[in-house]
Amino acid sequence: MVDPVAGTLVVGAGLAGSAVAMHLAEMGEDGVVVVDPDLAGVRSSSELNAGGVRATWWRPVNVDLCAATIAELAGHGDALGFRERGYLWLHRPGRWEEAVAHVAMQNDRGREVELLTPAEVRRRFPFIDRVDDLAGATFSPHDGLVDPHAVRELYRARARAAGARFADRSMVTAVHVRDGRVTGADVTEVDAPGADAALQGAPARGATTRVACARLVNAAGPWAAPLADLMGAPVPCRAVPRQVCLVGTRDVDLSPYGMIVDATDVYLHHEAEGLFLAGYSPPGDPPAYRFDYEGAAFFEREIWPRLAHRASAFDRLEHVRGWTGLYELSPDNSALLGAVGGLRGAFEIHSFSGRGVMQSWAAALALAELMVHGEHRTFPSAAALSGARFAGDGERQPEELHI
Numbered sequence: 478m479v480d481p482v483a484g485t486l487v488v489g490a491g492l493a494g495s496a497v498a499m500h501l502a503e504m505g506e507d508g509v510v511v512v513d514p515d516l517a518g519v520r521s522s523s524e525l526n527a528g529g530v531r532a533t534w535w536r537p538v539n540v541d542l543c544a545a546t547i548a549e550l551a552g553h554g555d556a557l558g559f560r561e562r563g564y565l566w567l568h569r570p571g572r573w574e575e576a577v578a579h580v581a582m583q584n585d586r587g588r589e590v591e592l593l594t595p596a597e598v599r600r601r602f603p604f605i606d607r608v609d610d611l612a613g614a615t616f617s618p619h620d621g622l623v624d625p626h627a628v629r630e631l632y633r634a635r636a637r638a639a640g641a642r643f644a645d646r647s648m649v650t651a652v653h654v655r656d657g658r659v660t661g662a663d664v665t666e667v668d669a670p671g672a673d674a675a676l677q678g679a680p681a682r683g684a685t686t687r688v689a690c691a692r693l694v695n696a697a698g699p700w701a702a703p704l705a706d707l708m709g710a711p712v713p714c715r716a717v718p719r720q721v722c723l724v725g726t727r728d729v730d731l732s733p734y735g736m737i738v739d740a741t742d743v744y745l746h747h748e749a750e751g752l753f754l755a756g757y758s759p760p761g762d763p764p765a766y767r768f769d770y771e772g773a774a775f776f777e778r779e780i781w782p783r784l785a786h787r788a789s790a791f792d793r794l795e796h797v798r799g800w801t802g803l804y805e806l807s808p809d810n811s812a813l814l815g816a817v818g819g820l821r822g823a824f825e826i827h828s829f830s831g832r833g834v835m836q837s838w839a840a841a842l843a844l845a846e847l848m849v850h851g852e853h854r855t856f857p858s859a860a861a862l863s864g865a866r867f868a869g870d871g872e873r874q875p876e877e878l879h880i
């Protein structure tokens with residue numbers, strides 16, 4: 478059972494909440510408590526993602542937070558499964574010009590992104606032999622892949638070592654506000670089936686403890702919008718199911734490469750011998766708290782035709798298995814990070830829009846510094862991610878090339 482008093486109550490123990498707890502505790506904050514109905518994170522995006530990390534974004538703030546996180550994760554090398562194999566992103570005419578337009582900004586920030594002609598793509602990635610419809614490709618050599626589970630466990634271990642506590646089977650079901658300030662939250666104990674049902678929209682039932690806290694952090698990932706509703710401070714974010722699958726191949730070895738993003742937005746990377754991971758996000762899929770996976774039908778409709786169009790080595794592929802996780806999307810496809818407008822003591826870090834692994838370390842540091850020092854110190858550009866931008870205070874931070 479969770480203690481009835483916390484200094485900072487962090488709601489959600491995925492990569493975001495675990496990293497915020499780590500930074501706050503390491504900065505000397507007492508009483509950091511993280512609550513989650515399922516610390517294992519079976520439904521959390523942090524356990525269901527593709528593990529890609531890149532800093533080739535169009536907004537400087539997103540490049541900065543990703544670049545710093547990648548540098549931090551790379552520093553742990555094998556322990557976090559970091560592989561600096563690069564991101565290859567193929568483009569057709571139209572989007573190619575837009576991609577090229579942002580490379581100078583990315584390279585000013587040290588990313589060393591290369592522009593490749595279709596012929597260079599063929600030469601450097603010989604299995605990609607159907608390039609007639611391509612205008613070019615970007616290759617960002619310092620990006621790559623990481624093991625998100627290992628990253629989350631590192632954040633949690635450091636948080637615990639610095640005094641933070643994690644409460645499992647604990648779901649926030651109400652937030653208490655007095656005179657415009659958060660004063661606490663109701664935390665309901667749930668068992669495993671209850672947690673699973675609650676994360677798919679059922680009411681959480683169980684013994685409830687009223688936890689008093691000085692500060693509350695919304696780090697509930699795809700569930701940030703319902704939590705914001707409980708706070709009386711709604712956010713314009715939504716959770717959208719995204720399917721990924723494991724694909725068997727005997728004809729191509731992708732192990733030398735990092736992430737490959739086709740011009741059709743299918744993405745893929747080596748997973749194990751004879752196996753790669755592939756995903757595709759159909760535009761316009763409706764929001765839902767749904768985790769059912771379509772199986773081979775998804776592979777045959779969305780993945781295989783796009784891959785076979787790109788390479789003869791993909792003519793023969795085998796669907797192995799797959800799963801569905803939730804993307805947490807904001808209206809401009811950039812995260813919400815900062816103080817919650819109009820609610821003292823309330824902070825938020827969520828809606829990474831497919832970027833939550835690759836920004837986790839730096840975004841959480843930016844929030845922790847704001848909470849402790851009242852200002853962004855290491856990453857001044859993080860101010861651009863304040864949720865106030867959706868209330869007309871600040872510029873939106875639109876990102877187009879996300880998968």
Ligand SMILES: Cc1cc2nc3c(=O)[nH]c(=O)nc-3n(C[C@H](O)[C@H](O)[C@H](O)COP(=O)(O)OP(=O)(O)OC[C@H]3O[C@@H](n4cnc5c(N)ncnc54)[C@H](O)[C@@H]3O)c2cc1C
Pocket residue numbers: 488489490491492493494512513514515518520521522523524525526527528529530647648649650676696697698699700704719720721756801802803804805826827828829830831832833834835836
């Ligand atoms: C298929 C897929 C592929 C992706 N690929 C990539 C990628 O390659 N690279 C990348 O950087 N990102 C990727 N992402 C996105 C990334 O996984 C997320 O942005 C990131 O994991 C979000 O972390 P989080 O901690 O904010 O949310 P989560 O990991 O979802 O954690 C939120 C936690 O909040 C808890 N919670 C919810 N409601 C409550 C409540 N009321 N009380 C207490 N706790 C609560 C949940 O149980 C959950 O554990 C992908 C996502 C998906 C779905």
